[in-house]
Amino acid sequence: MQIGTHTWVIVDGWIPPTGTGSKPEFVSHDTVCIVNAGDADAQVELLLIFRDRDPAGPYRLTIPRMRTHHQRFNDLTEPEPVPVATDFSCVVRSDQQVVVQQTRLDSRQAENTLFSTIAYPAS
Amino acid sequence: MQIGTHTWVIVDGWIPPTGTGSKPEFVSHDTVCIVNAGDADAQVELLLIFRDRDPAGPYRLTIPRMRTHHQRFNDLTEPEPVPVATDFSCVVRSDQQVVVQQTRLDSRQAENTLFSTIAYPAS
Amino acid sequence: MQIGTHTWVIVDGWIPPTGTGSKPEFVSHDTVCIVNAGDADAQVELLLIFRDRDPAGPYRLTIPRMRTHHQRFNDLTEPEPVPVATDFSCVVRSDQQVVVQQTRLDSRQAENTLFSTIAYPAS
Amino acid sequence: MQIGTHTWVIVDGWIPPTGTGSKPEFVSHDTVCIVNAGDADAQVELLLIFRDRDPAGPYRLTIPRMRTHHQRFNDLTEPEPVPVATDFSCVVRSDQQVVVQQTRLDSRQAENTLFSTIAYPAS
Numbered sequence: 001m002q003i004g005t006h007t008w009v010i011v012d013g014w015i016p017p018t019g020t021g022s023k024p025e026f027v028s029h030d031t032v033c034i035v036n037a038g039d040a041d042a043q044v045e046l047l048l049i050f051r052d053r054d055p056a057g058p059y060r061l062t063i064p065r066m067r068t069h070h071q072r073f074n075d076l077t078e079p080e081p082v083p084v085a086t087d088f089s090c091v092v093r094s095d096q097q098v099v100v101q102q103t104r105l106d107s108r109q110a111e112n113t114l115f116s117t118i119a120y121p122a123s
Numbered sequence: 124m125q126i127g128t129h130t131w132v133i134v135d136g137w138i139p140p141t142g143t144g145s146k147p148e149f150v151s152h153d154t155v156c157i158v159n160a161g162d163a164d165a166q167v168e169l170l171l172i173f174r175d176r177d178p179a180g181p182y183r184l185t186i187p188r189m190r191t192h193h194q195r196f197n198d199l200t201e202p203e204p205v206p207v208a209t210d211f212s213c214v215v216r217s218d219q220q221v222v223v224q225q226t227r228l229d230s231r232q233a234e235n236t237l238f239s240t241i242a243y244p245a246s
Numbered sequence: 247m248q249i250g251t252h253t254w255v256i257v258d259g260w261i262p263p264t265g266t267g268s269k270p271e272f273v274s275h276d277t278v279c280i281v282n283a284g285d286a287d288a289q290v291e292l293l294l295i296f297r298d299r300d301p302a303g304p305y306r307l308t309i310p311r312m313r314t315h316h317q318r319f320n321d322l323t324e325p326e327p328v329p330v331a332t333d334f335s336c337v338v339r340s341d342q343q344v345v346v347q348q349t350r351l352d353s354r355q356a357e358n359t360l361f362s363t364i365a366y367p368a369s
Numbered sequence: 370m371q372i373g374t375h376t377w378v379i380v381d382g383w384i385p386p387t388g389t390g391s392k393p394e395f396v397s398h399d400t401v402c403i404v405n406a407g408d409a410d411a412q413v414e415l416l417l418i419f420r421d422r423d424p425a426g427p428y429r430l431t432i433p434r435m436r437t438h439h440q441r442f443n444d445l446t447e448p449e450p451v452p453v454a455t456d457f458s459c460v461v462r463s464d465q466q467v468v469v470q471q472t473r474l475d476s477r478q479a480e481n482t483l484f485s486t487i488a489y490p491a492s
Contacts, residue, residue, distance in 0.1 A: 003132055003214065003245045009372060011470035012402040012439060012485055021232065033135040035172055035212035049404055049437050068172050068212040070135060089404035089437040089468070091372065099212070099243045101134035104483070109390065111234035111357055111480035114227070116135055118243050120468045120487050122372045126255055126337065126368045144355065156258040158295055158335035191295050191335040193258060222335070222366045224257035234357035234480055237350070239258055241366050249378055249460065249491045267478065279381040281418055281458035314418050314458040316381060345458070345489045347380035357480035360473070362381055364489050 003037040007122040008092040008100035013048070015074055017085040019107040026112060029072040030104045032090060032119075036063040042096035048082065049089045056080055063098065070103075092119065126160040130245040131215040131223035136171070138197055140208040142230040149230045152195040155213060155242075156224045159186040165219035171205065172212045179203055186221065193226075215242065249283040253368040254338040254346035259294070261320055263331040265353040272353045275318040278336060278365075279347045282309040288342035294328065295335045302326055309344065316349075338365065372406040376491040377461040377469035382417070384443055386454040388476040395476045398441040401459060401488075402470045405432040411465035417451065418458045425449055432467065439472075461488065 016028035036042040042065075045058035059076050063069045073082045073090075082088070092100050100119040105112055139151035159165040165188075168181035182199050186192045196205045196213075205211070215223050223242040228235055262274035282288040288311075291304035305322050309315045319328045319336075328334070338346050346365040351358055385397035405411040411434075414427035428445050432438045442451045442459075451457070461469050469488040474481055 003130065004243070007372065009404065009406070009468040011404045011437065011468050011487070012400070012472045014439075026232075031135070033210075033212070035132065035134045037132070037172060037212070037214055047406075049406060049435055051437055051439070055435055066172055066178055068134065068174055068210055070137075070174070070210040087402075087437055087439045089402070089406075091406055099132040099134050099245070101240070101243075102485075103135045103238070104485070106481075106483055109395075109480050111232050112229075112236060113359065113481060113483045114229055114236045114238045115361070115472070115483045115485040116225075116227070116238040117240045117363065117470070117486045118134070120373070120470075120490070121243070122468070126253065127366070149355075154258070156333075156335070158255065158257045160255070160293075160295060160335070160337055189295055189301055191257065191297055191333055193260075193297070193333045222255040222257050222368070224363070224366075226258045226361070234355050235352075235359060236482065237352060237359045237361045238484070239348075239350070239361040240363045240486065241257070244366070249376065250489070272478075277381070279456075279458070281378065281380045283378070283416075283418060283458075283460055312418055312424055314380065314420055314456055316383075316420070316456040345378040345380050345491070347486070347489075349381045349484070357478050358475075358482060360475055360482045360484045362471075362473070362484040363486045364380070367489070 002097045004097040004099035005121045006094050008119040009122050010090040010102045010119050013088040013090050015084040016106045016108050021107050026107045028107045029074045031072050033070045033101045034098050035068040036098050038096050040096055041065055042094045044094045047091040051087045125220045127220040127222035128244045129217050131242040132245050133213040133225045133242050136211040136213050138207040139229045139231050144230050151230045152197045153227045154195050156193045157221050158191040159221050161219050163219055164188055165217045167217045170214040174210045248343045250343040250345035251367045252340050254365040255368050256336040256348045256365050259334040259336050261330040262352045262354050267353050274353045275320045276350045277318050279316045280344050281314040282344050284342050286342055287311055288340045290340045293337040297333045371466045373466040373468035374490045375463050377488040378491050379459040379471045379488050382457040382459050384453040385475045385477050390476050397476045398443045399473045400441050402439045403467050404437040405467050407465050409465055410434055411463045413463045416460040420456045
């Protein structure tokens with residue numbers, strides 16, 4: 001089973017700088033979700049593209065075969081943390097076919113709001 | 124009329140563990156919606172892929188011809204219930220062409236929030 | 247200029263049965279948005295597919311050339327009103343190329359929530 | 370690296386006419402996000418299509434190579450401001466390959482709500 005493609009794009013990345021509610025579940029976050037429904041572990045690289053500085057990354061993840069990985073951008077540390085309140089986009093590259101979806105939880109106000117979209121399958 | 128394709132992927136599956144508001148409509152839920160706009164009943168199988176355990180399923184649904192089916196993951200029981208507060212992805216396979224959309228209602232806080240996205244058409 | 251395709255699918259249609267807030271803007275609604283960026287008027291037909299009854303429609307719309315049309319399902323009346331609190335899907339067919347997006351506003355609780363997704367381009 | 374395509378469509382454009390919360394972050398807005406992951410600066414034109422008037426534009430943006438640009442429709446001024454509380458669609462054309470996502474923040478009520486979707490890749 002091979003499902004998906006090798007390159008995906010999230011355009012509207014942004015980590016809300018504040019939040020309300022219990023932690024960690026209501027900490028405002030932006031998330032890249034990646035599923036590997038194939039037979040081999042996937043080596044994944046994230047490249048972050050900004051408005052007024054050079055890109056950051058690659059951030060490296062391994063997604064085992066037949067596993068999913070929901071990664072908050074907030075929790076990435078290597079090679080550098082992702083700045084909050086900063087517009088970015090994310091290019092996801094994988095050596096195996098994967099599928100990618102983006103979800104943001106914004107709890108800056110008292111009642112949180114969510115959005116989610118399948119990312120753009122580039123190739 | 125044949126509309127859609129045979130394999131679809133939802134990446135960010137997650138059932139919120141709590142909720143507020145009247146039941147059953149405001150019970151927090153994650154939902155897979157499947158429409159069969161064709162001339163034959165569709166036999167559908169859902170496979171759930173997790174972060175740190177082997178997949179669950181197949182969950183079997185029959186979607187009659189020219190009918191839609193909005194299935195809360197919460198309500199799946201065979202071969203096993205879907206755990207709450209647990210990251211998963213879902214691969215939908217159908218012997219007939221269908222179209223798939225995911226919607227989540229999260230009512231953990233006092234005011235609920237929704238998201239929805241067309242799933243990824245894999246093949 | 248011809249942009250889009252002729253058949254589109256919305257899977258998760260549902261009109262919330264109640265709402266709060268000023269009218270008409272905060273009346274809970276589910277909406278099909280259609281843009282015709284071409285040189286000829288588009289004749290559009292909507293077919294609604296339900297869970298446990300035969301389809302309704304066709305609902306007929308004309309989208310003039312270089313115009314957009316945001317249609318609340320709530321406001322369709324011919325050949326029959328769309329029932330609230332009822333799962334449906336919608337197949338959009340157009341004789342000209344168009345692009346389709348779905349948006350729902352749910353104001354059942356005091357603070358409304360929105361979702362939106364580009365529909366599935368079927369052919 | 371060339372990622373994306375040259376023409377994109379957002380169908381459900383609408384700037385909420387009011388908002389609550391601190392400015393500028395909670396000003397209700399509708400946003401087009403564009404990433405240029407290529408080697409050359411992208412010249413981008415936005416055309417806005419309305420329900421009952423001729424289109425507006427082109428609005429011109431330059432997205433440098435390896436940069437992202439998140440543009441509130443609210444802030445466009447040339448050739449004319451974008452009217453609030455008015456249905457529109459947006460055709461994005463770029464001389465370089467780009468990827469486009471739409472996000473709306475609606476803070477008309479006390480607790481804001483968000484939606485986002487990858488735009489439709491037309492060609």
